[in-house]
Amino acid sequence: MKLLKKLLIILPVVCGIVLFAVMKTNKKPPIRLENQERVQAVRVIPLEKMPVVPRVITYGYVAADRTWQAISEVSGKVVSVHKDLKKGYFIKKDEVLFKIDTTTYGLAETRGVADLMNVDARLKELEQSRTNTQRLLAIEKKSLASAGLELKRKRELFANQYISASDLEKEERTFLARQTTVNNLQNTLDLIPSQKKALLAQKKSGESTVTQRRLDVARTEIRAPFDCRLSVVNIELHQFAAAGTVLVEAESVDRAEIPVSLTPKSFMTLLPRNYDGNLSQMPDLETIRRAIGIAAKVTLPMDVAFPIEWEGIFSRTSESMDLKTGALTLYITVDKPYENIIPGKRPPLVTNMYVEVTLYGRLLPDSWVVPRSAVHDGTVYICTPGSRLEIRPVGVEFYMQDMAVLSGGLEQGDVLVLTDLVPAIQGMRLKPLAVLDVLETLKQQALGETK
Secondary structure, three states: HHHHHHHHHHHHHHHHHHHHHHHHHHHOOOOOOOOOOOOOEEEEEEEEOEEEOOEEEEEEEOEOOEEEEEEEEOOEEEEEEEOOOOOEEEEOOEEEEEEEEEEEHHHHHHHHHHHHHHHHHHHHHHHHHHHHHHHHHHHHHHHHHHHHHHHHHHHHHHOOEEEOOOHHHHHHHHHHHHHHHHHHHHHHHHHHHHHHHHHHHHHHHHHHHHHHHHHHHHHHHEEEOOOOEEEOOOOOOOEEEEEOOOEEEEOOOOEEEEEEEOOHHHHHOOOOOOOOOHHHHHHHHHHHHHOOOOOEEEOOOOOOOOEEEEEEEEEEEOOOOOOOOEEEEEEEEEEEOOOEOOOEEEEEOOOOEEEEEEEEOEEEEEEEEEEHOEEEOOEEEEOOOOOEEEEEOOOEEEEEEOEEEEEEOOOOOOOOOOOOOOOOOOOOEEEEEEEEHHHHHHHHHHOOOOO
């Protein structure tokens, strides 16, 4: 039994020694592998200059180009209203929206006209008085002349003692009375121009009063100044309209306006590169619009089978930058926003509608356009003619959607690597695979023909 236990311990040890000796005898040296360079398969496109239309996508809310508030200039009870005087209704130009009672202002106008007639009568009376006074003055002047001759004769007779002193004094009193009458009549004539001026001033004041009353009567009738759509109605039939209150608000329907915000960098992207005009003097808005040359397209951002679009016009920019965001506001107008309405397919462009606005700059004929993902921190990957990677620095003029427009660093015939290499090592071996469909898509996107 003890021998068996010893054999169980010694036998495994002996087997291990024998196995180790056999393995050492049959050992082979390690196989040396040849060093092979790794090849990275990449997608590439040949680079070529292409035309590109700079564009920026922004968003904004639609507003009316013109708004109007009907503020009552007179007070009174509303005696008549338009049948469609309700929020949302369309009103044609010059249609009467409502009328205010004219009784009070009509009576005031009648009183003013009566006062004018009274002044006219007094002017005629004054003119007739002037004519009569002139006639009397002419007669009295002749009588005064006769009295003067008679007084002279009486003085000669008194000097020769043919008449008494009392007769001479009587004649002198007669002469003085005639002279007083002439002076009074002359004074009356001299006062007539002043009296006439006073009456004319009174007449002018009366005419102003009558004109004011007639204006008050005209102001009792409120008409639409242009084709519009009612947005606020604060008046009803038989209500009292107080002067200075807003009774109706309306918006124009011939044009809509969309204010959108752009960063200065985005705005500079749209500006022309080769404008040769002169804006050193104070330009008008039309000159600025022609110089900038921005076109616009307004789209309703909805998930529909076909796009809902309107042609927009760049009209102007804001006078200053926004203090909080540093953005510049551009105003885009759309003519006839209520035309070509198709129920269920094409809605009108109404106020406060949220829309997408695409702004287009002028065509840049020869530009380097690459996919945005192909630019890596100011560098691009170029596949050399020997299928090696070249990491080349480039200048980025601007980014546009999924594209980047480069300003330099490329040459005609370069092959651009589209694959994002991790890691990207200068001179690494590449296996290029041309994807020409990407190039064609890039050309279409550069012109804005596809999204």
